[in-house]
Structure formats: C-alpha cells, structure tokens
Amino acid sequence: MERKKKTGFARYINLVNLGVFVVVTSVSLPIYWLVISSLKQPVAIGASPPQYIPSPFSFANYQQAFSQYGFSxxxxxxxxxxxxxxxxxxxxxxxxxxxxxxxxxxxxxxxxLTLLVISLFPGIAVIPPLYLMMRTIGWLNSYQALIVPYTAFNLPFAIWILRNYFLGLPKEMEETGRIDGASPLRIYWSIILPQALPGLFTAGVFTFTACWTEFLMALTLNNSNSFRTIPVGIALFGTPFNIPYGTIFAASVVAVVPIGILVFVFRKSVVSGLTSGAVKG
Structure with a gap:
C-alpha cells in the first residue's frame, strides 16, 4: 500500500514537472525567437526554412534603430x-x-472598495476627457501629460499592495516609537518604511512595468516625436510600404531589458512582498 502511494506521488511530481516544462518552454520560445530575429540580416528574417541560429550574427538592426529611427x-x-x-x-x-x-x-x-473600482476601470474610457483636459491646460506633448495620468491610474493598486503589507507588520515597533515620543510621520519614515521594502519593491515593479508598456495614453497625449515613448515609437517604425521587422525586433529587445533587469534584481523582494504582505487583507 505504501509503495503504491509513493508511486502515485512520484507520478504526480512528474506531471507537475512536465507542466512546468511546457509552460516555461511556451513562454521562452517567443522571447528566443525575438532575440535571434533581431540578430538576423533582413533577408534571413522571413527565410524558408527558418534559421533557428543566425548565420552570420548581425547587429545592424540595433544600429539602425538608434541611428535611423531615433530610438534613443x-x-x-x-x-x-x-x-x-x-x-x-x-x-x-x-x-x-x-x-x-x-x-x-x-x-x-x-x-x-472605491480604490478597487478605480483600479479596474478601463483606461480607454477616460481618454477623450483626459485629452480635452490636457489640451485645455496646455500639457499636450509634455512629460507631465503622461506622468500625472500614470500616477493616478497606478496609485490605487499600489495602495492596496502597501496597505495589506503594512497590516502584516507587527505593531510592537510602532508602540515603541510612540513611547519614545515619535510622531506618526516619524514612525512611518524611520520605523515602518525600512521594514516595508519588499512591499515597496513589489508595488514599484508592477508600477514600472505598467508605465513602461502603456501605449494608448502615450499615443493620444504625446504625438510629438520629441516626447514619444518606446511603445509608440516602435509602433511607428517604417512606413505602410516598408516595415523594418529586424529593427522592430531589435528595439523590442532593448525595451525589454530594463524590466528584465528590474525583475531579476528584486525577484526575492517581490516574491516576499507578494507572499507575506500583498495577499493579506
């Protein structure tokens, strides 16, 4: 009986490992294809049969993205x-x-509850009034035209994460600060905030990713080439009669690098923030 249980458990573990392998492979293959396509020469990108390893490697697409299309x-x-x-x-x-x-x-x-409703509100619904407001106050084609809306739309989710993380912190630290005569702001800055770094990193990574990849507001509020962000800039590469796929792939690879570095550096803090604070209510 015990042997059957061990065998059943081993099969379950094998199925789990197989599922993980399938998921990781399905996620990794598009990224791999994006990277190798960015290193191919233009004639090799649509070649048949496809080249799974570029031969030769070429960085011309990256050079073209920065020199010809102003990706910098x-x-x-x-x-x-x-x-x-x-x-x-x-x-x-x-x-x-x-x-x-x-x-x-x-x-x-x-x-x-209000913050939750706001965080679930579709951004496309507020684009027309937001555009009219920005035009009225003269903020179109400026950095603040995106900074203010991005802050407003990402703030509710960050408050949810940080509030739940603060609830998971022990109250004894604050009580010690009050006994020493510290004000609530002093307790927040000197005692609570250093303990809440995992929660801050979690909210920061989600906010950074959401702002970095946002497209619709950036396209609507900043149509000047001097203030366009990466998603809009890549979308406007080329012309209707000439789409530089290799340059688009190269620019996309560069665009993913900051998010990849951020997630890799703070991965432990993000996991800690999600498991120990962000899921508590």
Whole structure:
C-alpha cells in the first residue's frame, strides 16, 4: 500500500514537472525567437526554412534603430516618465497605505472598495476627457501629460499592495516609537518604511512595468516625436510600404531589458512582498 502511494506521488511530481516544462518552454520560445530575429540580416528574417541560429550574427538592426529611427530619444522619454511616475506612486501610495492600515479613520472599507473600482476601470474610457483636459491646460506633448495620468491610474493598486503589507507588520515597533515620543510621520519614515521594502519593491515593479508598456495614453497625449515613448515609437517604425521587422525586433529587445533587469534584481523582494504582505487583507 505504501509503495503504491509513493508511486502515485512520484507520478504526480512528474506531471507537475512536465507542466512546468511546457509552460516555461511556451513562454521562452517567443522571447528566443525575438532575440535571434533581431540578430538576423533582413533577408534571413522571413527565410524558408527558418534559421533557428543566425548565420552570420548581425547587429545592424540595433544600429539602425538608434541611428535611423531615433530610438534613443524614445528610451530617454520612457525612462523619465516611468521613473517619475513610479517614484510618485510609491511616495503617495506608501503614505496612503500606512494611513489606511494603521491610523484611525472612518470609512476605510468604502475607501478601499472605491480604490478597487478605480483600479479596474478601463483606461480607454477616460481618454477623450483626459485629452480635452490636457489640451485645455496646455500639457499636450509634455512629460507631465503622461506622468500625472500614470500616477493616478497606478496609485490605487499600489495602495492596496502597501496597505495589506503594512497590516502584516507587527505593531510592537510602532508602540515603541510612540513611547519614545515619535510622531506618526516619524514612525512611518524611520520605523515602518525600512521594514516595508519588499512591499515597496513589489508595488514599484508592477508600477514600472505598467508605465513602461502603456501605449494608448502615450499615443493620444504625446504625438510629438520629441516626447514619444518606446511603445509608440516602435509602433511607428517604417512606413505602410516598408516595415523594418529586424529593427522592430531589435528595439523590442532593448525595451525589454530594463524590466528584465528590474525583475531579476528584486525577484526575492517581490516574491516576499507578494507572499507575506500583498495577499493579506
């Protein structure tokens, strides 16, 4: 009987491993094909049969993306907008999350439900009024035209994550600070915030990714080439009669690098923030 249980458990583990292998392979193959296609010469991208390994390797697509299509400007624009919005979201979200988690106030449930509804609201529904508002105040084709909406749309989700993470922190630290005469703001800055770094990293990674890959607002609010971000810039590569697939692949690879580095560097903190704080209510 015991032998049958071990055999059944071993089969279950094998099935799980097989499922993981299938998922990882299905996710990795498009990324692999994107990278190798960016290293091919234009005539080899659509070759039949396809080349699974570029021969020879060519970095001409990367050079063309930066020299001919101005990808460096798009990269700088995306970095400015995304970093600024992420910093604002973390600053405002941590303050709001701490207040909702620890400070006495009425209507906390209503506030959290409102934030949830806002976070689920489709962004396309607010594009027309947002465009009219930005045009009225003269913010079209500017960095703040994207920084402010990105902050507003990503703030509710960040507050949810950070508020739930703050709830998971022990209250003894705050009580010690109050005994020493520290104000709530001092307790938040000196005691709570250093303990909440995994939650901050989790909210930061999600916010950075959402802002970095956003397309519709960037296309609508910034139609000047000087303020276009990476998603819009790549979408406008080439002409209707000439689509530079290799250059698009190369630019896409470069665009993925910051997110990949961010996730790799903070992967442990993100997992810790999701498991120990973000799923608690």
């Amino acid at each position: 400007q798009y990269f700088i624009n995306s970095m400015i907008v995304t970093v600024a919005a992420t910093i604002l979201v973390l600053g405002l979200g941590s303050l709001a999350g701490y207040g909702l988690a620890r400070l006495p106030m009425r209507g906390k449930t209503t506030i959290m």
